Amino acid sequence: MxxxxxxxAAETRSLGRRLAASLKPGCVVAFYGALGAGKTTMIKGIAEGLGVRETVKSPSYVMATVYEGVLPVSHVDLYRVSGPEGLGSIDLEGYISEKGVCLIEWADRAEETLPEERISVHxxxxxxxxxxxxxGLEVLPD
Ligand SMILES: Nc1ncnc2c1ncn2[C@@H]1O[C@H](COP(=O)(O)OP(=O)(O)OP(=O)(O)O)[C@@H](O)[C@H]1O
Ligand SMILES: [Mg+2]
Structure with missing residues (x-):
């Protein structure tokens, strides 16, 4: 691993850009880490690496945003989800698509719903x- x-933050962002190069359509990337750990910072780098020009912001209030890059980039933030019933308020599976990549903050809130085949960033x-x-990756190419 x-x-x-x-x-x-710049280094974390650049690591995100590097990870972007390894992502293929259909990839799900689950982010784990405390408040302020740098999940959104790394996601900004991934989006940049995937050609998203729009500024990626923390989608806490809307829970999910879909950006257009070289492929659709869904950014989901489950911070406000608590307990399995809370997940009902967001169609997580609807944001996971074969065509795009899905980046999920506070993935532990949806552990049961996440596909087994995914990349997890701690x-x-x-x-x-x-x-x-x-x-979920053996190596991260330069
Ligand atoms: N090495 C680092 N990597 C990432 N962020 C860093 C680093 N050092 C300092 N920071 C700062 O920590 C903060 C990380 O914020 P960020 O929004 O990315 O975290 P988060 O994990 O998404 O938080 P939240 O749980 O609120 O969604 C930023 O203010 C960033 O500038
Ligand atoms: Mg965040």
């Missing part, structure tokens, strides 16, 4: 930086 230490605070573990 590829593991990285990033010492700034971000932890590490000193003043972050430790980023990418599960």
């Amino acid at each position: 590829p593991v990285f230490e990033t010492s700034s 971000i932890e605070f590490s000193g003043t930086g972050r430790k980023v573990r990418i599960q």
